[in-house]
Amino acid sequence: xxxTSSNISFRLYELLLFAYPSDFRRVFGPQMLQVFRDCYRxxxxxxxxxxxxxxxxxxxxDLIMSAAKERGARENSFMNTLKKDLVGIFGxxxxxxxxxxxxxxxxxHGAAWFFVxxxxxxxxxxxxxxxxxxxxxxxxxxxxxxxxxALRTLLVVHAALLIVIAVIAVRDPSPFNALNIVTAxxxxxxxxxxxxxxxxxxxxxWSHPEVSSQ
Amino acid sequence: MTKEKNPEDLLPLTPAMFHILLALADRDRHGYDIMRxxxxxxxxxxxxxxxxxxxxxxxxxxxxxxEELGERPDPELDDERRRYYRLSDFGxxxxxxxxxxxARLVKTARLKKLLSxxxx
Numbered sequence: 001x002x003x004t005s006s007n008i009s010f011r012l013y014e015l016l017l018f019a020y021p022s023d024f025r026r027v028f029g030p031q032m033l034q035v036f037r038d039c040y041r042x043x044x045x046x047x048x049x050x051x052x053x054x055x056x057x058x059x060x061x062d063l064i065m066s067a068a069k070e071r072g073a074r075e076n077s078f079m080n081t082l083k084k085d086l087v088g089i090f091g092x093x094x095x096x097x098x099x100x101x102x103x104x105x106x107x108x109h110g111a112a113w114f115f116v117x118x119x120x121x122x123x124x125x126x127x128x129x130x131x132x133x134x135x136x137x138x139x140x141x142x143x144x145x146x147x148x149x150a151l152r153t154l155l156v157v158h159a160a161l162l163i164v165i166a167v168i169a170v171r172d173p174s175p176f177n178a179l180n181i182v183t184a185x186x187x188x189x190x191x192x193x194x195x196x197x198x199x200x201x202x203x204x205x206w207s208h209p210e211v212s213s214q
Numbered sequence: 215m216t217k218e219k220n221p222e223d224l225l226p227l228t229p230a231m232f233h234i235l236l237a238l239a240d241r242d243r244h245g246y247d248i249m250r251x252x253x254x255x256x257x258x259x260x261x262x263x264x265x266x267x268x269x270x271x272x273x274x275x276x277x278x279x280x281e282e283l284g285e286r287p288d289p290e291l292d293d294e295r296r297r298y299y300r301l302s303d304f305g306x307x308x309x310x311x312x313x314x315x316x317a318r319l320v321k322t323a324r325l326k327k328l329l330s331x332x333x334x
Contacts, residue, residue: 020265028272031245032264034295038246039264062263070269 006044009052010037013059019067021074085140088199092132095195099124119177119184123161127188131157135196150196158189219304221311224277230270233260235279235301235309242283244296245271271299279305 013036017029036059043051103121135153139146162185169178227235237243237251249267252260262270274280283298301309323329 024269024272028268030295031297032268035246035249035264035267039249058261059263062265066263066265066269070265 006040009040009056016060016063019063020070024070024074089136091199092128092195096125096128096132099128119180120187123158123181123184123188124191127154127158127161127185128192130161131192147196147200150200151193154189154192154196158185161185219278221304221308224308225312225315227308227312228270229260230262230266231274231279232309232312233262234267234270234274235305235312238280238299238301239306239309242298242300244298246296248299274305278302279308 010033014029014033017025017032020029039055039059040052043055099121103118103125106118106121131150131154134157135146135150138144138149138153142149162182165181233252233256234248236255237248243251245264245267249262249264252262271280275282279302280299281302283300285298320329
């Protein structure tokens, strides 16, 4: 009889664990159930009347408070990630928009300073758009380290675009200045790598787990 | 180069976390053992439920205050499903910093004659 009631209690607590977020339950659920079992058995050994009832009362109030806290923490972490992503996307779009503006302004006015800068801006926009979209998608879907992904993707995209330009240049070499193009692409690669490095550093401490009671 | 964390930045700790750090200060323990130690030490005044205990443990693991042990201290005598936790160096320094902060508060309370000679 006692065994049946304890089994029902354990099963009920196991079901109540669904109140916690799934990732928390997956890691700590079995341990929490084990702790509940230990507490239950310890209370069963005691001779005081109503100990099991008191254990359930205490466990339920703890469950309500802690499940709400864990769900709240999960919500905060989701909002932090969303905020971080939006700020990142806005920043990258702003850089590309600024480069595009300078590019069109330079071409329109044929400014002297534009000659060398034009190559760099061209590389910055074309490689930047392609590489950053790939980096964002890879970092989000595969949950990889975003700086490492950025390093590899930027390298591959810049190299691929340089090869495409080289193939075109072989057919019609007149509009191309090889040295300027290579320098521009190296500059673009270093620029975007620097941006990703700064971004990775600045977001490293974006969210701290709450340990302080402040 | 990683920047060394300063324990003072995390003070004051939540009561549950400080109790867990205290429980782990003398030896490695599993969840139920931590709960029982806190209960006995506080004479039943602080009773953590499984949710509060593991919610705190989760945050303490994330902050590097405690570490999960790969091996159980005494496999012969223990259930293999249990996971043991140990205080990290940073957790130890944080526990010391919190104890010193509380000691300063108690000293102030004494000076203000809020504590009798018998208490604490």
